[in-house]
Amino acid sequence: MLFNKPLTDIIKQRKSIRSYTEEPVEKEKKEALNKFLSANTIGPFGTKSRFVFITSIAQDRESLKGLITYGMIKNPPGFIIGAVEKKPYNLEDFGYLMERNILLATDLGLGTCWLGGTFSSSRFAQKIALQNNEVLPAVTPVGYAVTKLSVIDSVIRNSAGANNRKPWSLLFFKNDKPLSIEEAGHYAIPLEMVRLAPSANNFQPWRIIMESESNIFHFYIKRVPGLKQLSFMKSDLQRVDIGIAMCHFALQAEEKGLKGLWKVHDPRLGGMTKKLDYIATWVGSK
Numbered sequence: 001m002l003f004n005k006p007l008t009d010i011i012k013q014r015k016s017i018r019s020y021t022e023e024p025v026e027k028e029k030k031e032a033l034n035k036f037l038s039a040n041t042i043g044p045f046g047t048k049s050r051f052v053f054i055t056s057i058a059q060d061r062e063s064l065k066g067l068i069t070y071g072m073i074k075n076p077p078g079f080i081i082g083a084v085e086k087k088p089y090n091l092e093d094f095g096y097l098m099e100r101n102i103l104l105a106t107d108l109g110l111g112t113c114w115l116g117g118t119f120s121s122s123r124f125a126q127k128i129a130l131q132n133n134e135v136l137p138a139v140t141p142v143g144y145a146v147t148k149l150s151v152i153d154s155v156i157r158n159s160a161g162a163n164n165r166k167p168w169s170l171l172f173f174k175n176d177k178p179l180s181i182e183e184a185g186h187y188a189i190p191l192e193m194v195r196l197a198p199s200a201n202n203f204q205p206w207r208i209i210m211e212s213e214s215n216i217f218h219f220y221i222k223r224v225p226g227l228k229q230l231s232f233m234k235s236d237l238q239r240v241d242i243g244i245a246m247c248h249f250a251l252q253a254e255e256k257g258l259k260g261l262w263k264v265h266d267p268r269l270g271g272m273t274k275k276l277d278y279i280a281t282w283v284g285s286k
């Protein structure tokens with residue numbers, strides 16, 4: 001098993017942590033993280049990522065300056081930094097793999113917070129020795145959460161609606177109609193784990209369409225109009241979000257013994273999908 005606790009518990013436990021206690025991450029936990037990071041390199045679309053854990057020093061925090069939320073990440077004792085090859089589907093693969101790192105950290109009792117930005121010319125890029133054929137789309141602080149939310153934490157959580165998630169009826173469909181939990185069958189829990197996933201600005205851009213009488217699920221992005229033009233969204237974080245959704249879905253399916261694989265073959269379903277960007281399909285074998 002990948003994690004010690006059931007995945008549903010880990011996913012429900014994880015939330016973005018922006019204030020840390022400065023208590024360092026213990027040696028054994030660092031070792032467990034490093035072992036996991038070094039094996040977590042190939043995403044479902046086959047692009048290669050590399051991840052490193054660093055103990056943070058004051059200058060590393062400077063690298064967060066481009067972020068709108070800079071100044072709101074307090075005392076991070078360490079970071080996981082990741083780099084991914086510049087290839088099609090790299091951001092989806094990166095989202096998939098980085099979320100596995102985040103779930104492992106959560107399983108170890110550590111707090112994290114996805115921070116997406118353009119870190120390619122930052123100290124983080126130096127720390128991971130970023131190559132010309134790679135990008136660095138996001139990092140996460142890693143450490144122990146302060147027990148009481150600071151005022152700033154609460155303000156960010158409220159403005160992103162962090163505790164809210166869209167209902168099933170806005171996310172999952174079959175024949176252009178909302179998919180019910182009963183119709184989802186064995187896949188109800190994997191879909192629920194997608195619903196609870198983190199996403200940039202909590203936009204939850206994933207839309208999933210189940211094919212009738214099958215275990216086939218098509219994953220799409222519902223674009224937020226104008227988002228690509230916003231400077232802080234330079235690295236198309238909605239593609240990273242889809243990778244995160246695919247990670248939750250596939251890990252939960254695996255934990256439930258549901259076998260399947262990812263394929264890229266747009267079924268051109270028409271209807272509501274005309275306003276969505278197709279990304280990939282889960283083909284379940286039972």
Ligand SMILES: Cc1cc2nc3c(=O)[nH]c(=O)nc-3n(C[C@H](O)[C@H](O)[C@H](O)COP(=O)(O)O)c2cc1C
Pocket residue numbers: 014015016017018067068069113114115116117138156160161162163197198199200201202237240241244
């Ligand atoms: C790809 C990505 C990028 C994010 N970037 C930031 C960021 O720059 N600053 C920040 O404070 N939170 C960031 N977040 C965290 C989201 O705001 C958060 O996941 C969302 O509001 C849901 O809250 P939760 O993680 O506590 O469940 C990011 C999340 C994702 C998935």
